[in-house]
Amino acid sequence: MSTATGTFSLQQPLNYRAGGRVEPVDGGQTEDVYEPATGRVITKLLCSGEKEVDLAVQSAKAAFQTWSRMSGMERCRVLLEAARLIRERRDEIATLETINNGKSIFEARVDIDISWQCLEYYAGLAGSLAGEHIQLPGGSFGYTRREPLGVCVGIGAWNYPFQIACWKAAPALACGNAMVFKPSPFTPISVLKLAEIFIEAGAPKGIFNVVQGGAATGQFLCHHPDVAKISFTGSVPTGVKIMEMAAKGIKPVTLELGGKSPLIIFSDCSLENAVNGALMANFLTQGEVCCNGTRVFVERKILDTFTKEVVKRTQKIKVGDPLQEDTRMGALINRPHLERVQRFIKQAKEQGAQVLCGGDLYVPDDPKLKNGFYMQPCVLGNCRDDMTCVQEEIFGPVMSILPFDTEEEVIERANNTKFGLAGGVFTRDIQKAHRVVAALKAGMCFINNYNISPVELPFGGYKSSGFGRENGRAAIEYYSQLKTVCVEMGDVESVF
Numbered sequence: 001m002s003t004a005t006g007t008f009s010l011q012q013p014l015n016y017r018a019g020g021r022v023e024p025v026d027g028g029q030t031e032d033v034y035e036p037a038t039g040r041v042i043t044k045l046l047c048s049g050e051k052e053v054d055l056a057v058q059s060a061k062a063a064f065q066t067w068s069r070m071s072g073m074e075r076c077r078v079l080l081e082a083a084r085l086i087r088e089r090r091d092e093i094a095t096l097e098t099i100n101n102g103k104s105i106f107e108a109r110v111d112i113d114i115s116w117q118c119l120e121y122y123a124g125l126a127g128s129l130a131g132e133h134i135q136l137p138g139g140s141f142g143y144t145r146r147e148p149l150g151v152c153v154g155i156g157a158w159n160y161p162f163q164i165a166c167w168k169a170a171p172a173l174a175c176g177n178a179m180v181f182k183p184s185p186f187t188p189i190s191v192l193k194l195a196e197i198f199i200e201a202g203a204p205k206g207i208f209n210v211v212q213g214g215a216a217t218g219q220f221l222c223h224h225p226d227v228a229k230i231s232f233t234g235s236v237p238t239g240v241k242i243m244e245m246a247a248k249g250i251k252p253v254t255l256e257l258g259g260k261s262p263l264i265i266f267s268d269c270s271l272e273n274a275v276n277g278a279l280m281a282n283f284l285t286q287g288e289v290c291c292n293g294t295r296v297f298v299e300r301k302i303l304d305t306f307t308k309e310v311v312k313r314t315q316k317i318k319v320g321d322p323l324q325e326d327t328r329m330g331a332l333i334n335r336p337h338l339e340r341v342q343r344f345i346k347q348a349k350e351q352g353a354q355v356l357c358g359g360d361l362y363v364p365d366d367p368k369l370k371n372g373f374y375m376q377p378c379v380l381g382n383c384r385d386d387m388t389c390v391q392e393e394i395f396g397p398v399m400s401i402l403p404f405d406t407e408e409e410v411i412e413r414a415n416n417t418k419f420g421l422a423g424g425v426f427t428r429d430i431q432k433a434h435r436v437v438a439a440l441k442a443g444m445c446f447i448n449n450y451n452i453s454p455v456e457l458p459f460g461g462y463k464s465s466g467f468g469r470e471n472g473r474a475a476i477e478y479y480s481q482l483k484t485v486c487v488e489m490g491d492v493e494s495v496f
């Protein structure tokens with residue numbers, strides 16, 4: 001594989017079914033797939049139609065028969081081997097991710113590390129999944145069995161293509177399910193590596209299938225009668241549609257949706273950590289992160305010092321060729337999204353916000369990057385809670401700074417949003433830290449750090465940010481069902 005920016009192209013099929021790459025049987029519509037760093041088309045995607053979706057589901061259904069009958073320890077060994085293979089191919093997969101997503105290679109490697117760790121974690125849990133034994137009167141008893149659901153569908157967003165696939169596949173497979181996964185049509189490539197790795201690791205052919213396309217393909221998947229569960233990562237409006245479709249088939253759903261999370265900086269914080277935290281909360285993956293803490297509330301006493309330091313550090317972020325080792329911010333996903341982010345900044349200025357740094361389009365000196373989707377990371381001051389930039393998810397490198405005076409006030413303002421994905425607090429006062437996170441209406445809260453991803457911790461939202469959890473033991477609940485068995489040891493006492 002060629003690894004220099006501007007050289008990669010792909011001709012192989014992007015669907016994966018029954019243990020091999022295939023062209024979709026009814027792939028009518030095509031979509032261009034881009035390298036955001038250069039704006040080049042690197043491959044064409046054939047969208048899967050209803051027949052291809054059905055074949056993928058049937059392939060998963062067949063594999064489910066074998067996989068679900070294996071013991072937890074047998075599944076554990078396959079997942080452990082898959083984790084090992086991902087780790088071994090870390091650079092290759094990270095490079096693909098960078099080429100297709102635009103994030104820096106530095107970050108993509110971390111994403112791949114989190115991915116294999118996720119498989120390792122659920123491999124460990126696979127062997128210990130168990131029910132309960134409950135004693136009943138007269139020597140009778142009951143027990144529960146934790147059983148898989150069947151064919152699970154995963155639908156992913158484009159910001160963490162490989163990692164999202166792993167966060168869904170690992171718990172699903174650990175519980176004995178099979179999966180059909182549809183990545184975003186913007187980032188269809190890296191997940192094929194995962195599909196190949198599962199087979200190489202010894203999973204039955206058909207255990208993890210990939211179909212490609214956008215809304216239409218997603219709808220075929222959600223409506224398919226043999227699909228038992230849908231796990232979705234994406235925007236709130238699409239999440240609503242997914243839930244409607246799932247309701248029609250009484251299918252359980254996990255919804256990992258968007259956010260506009262608060263990050264609260266108290267004056268008694270370690271300033272250096274708080275500044276680092278604010279950068280982590282806003283600028284990973286060009287700001288295209290669901291749980292970003294984009295509303296940065298700063299206690300007025302330290303507003304100037306904090307703002308100065310954040311601006312200074314933001315201006316130093318090296319934007320450019322994402323495959324260069326020292327780049328820390330690459331290109332946004334595509335031209336329309338870059339323009340959307342630019343419109344948010346324009347509107348913020350019109351509504352009275354002050355651009356403290358960045359916000360403009362960026363054209364790197366290297367001529368091969370001149371059509372890439374770059375911008376300078378932006379810090380907005382003079383923000384108010386009613387501004388669009390403070391209320392809506394921008395999904396780009398734009399931080400809004402908001403002063404506050406009291407703990408009570410900031411909690412109320414932090415919670416005054418339809419979203420509830422994440423939140424963070426920086427303070428040296430441990431009681432205050434716990435008091436504040438307890439009051440935050442958000443599923444993932446950080447104290448004195450932000451946007452780190454230990455796979456042992458459950459991740460997911462409150463309110464419009466969705467429900468269900470990925471990672472941690474909690475995810476097992478969302479990929480399995482409980483069967484209760486009641487065992488009579490005496491005679492039947494009939495009431496008739």
Ligand SMILES: NC(=O)c1ccc[n+]([C@@H]2O[C@H](COP(=O)([O-])OP(=O)(O)OC[C@H]3O[C@@H](n4cnc5c(N)ncnc54)[C@H](O)[C@@H]3O)[C@@H](O)[C@H]2O)c1
Pocket residue numbers: 155156157158159160182183184185213214215216217218219222233234235236237238239241242255256257258259289290291393395421461
């Ligand atoms: N909470 C999380 O864990 C998390 C993680 C990453 C991204 N996100 C959110 O994802 C959004 C950005 O991702 P996006 O632009 O890819 O979101 P999106 O909702 O446009 O698309 C997400 C996926 O849904 C598919 N899709 C679109 N319409 C569909 C339909 N009608 N039926 C079935 N599938 C359909 C897309 O093809 C894609 O695969 C942001 O809002 C971000 O916050 C959330």
Ligand SMILES: C[N+](C)(C)CCCC=O
Pocket residue numbers: 159160284288289290291451452453
């Ligand atoms: C790995 N992060 C940074 C916690 C992001 C999780 C997925 C959200 O988009």
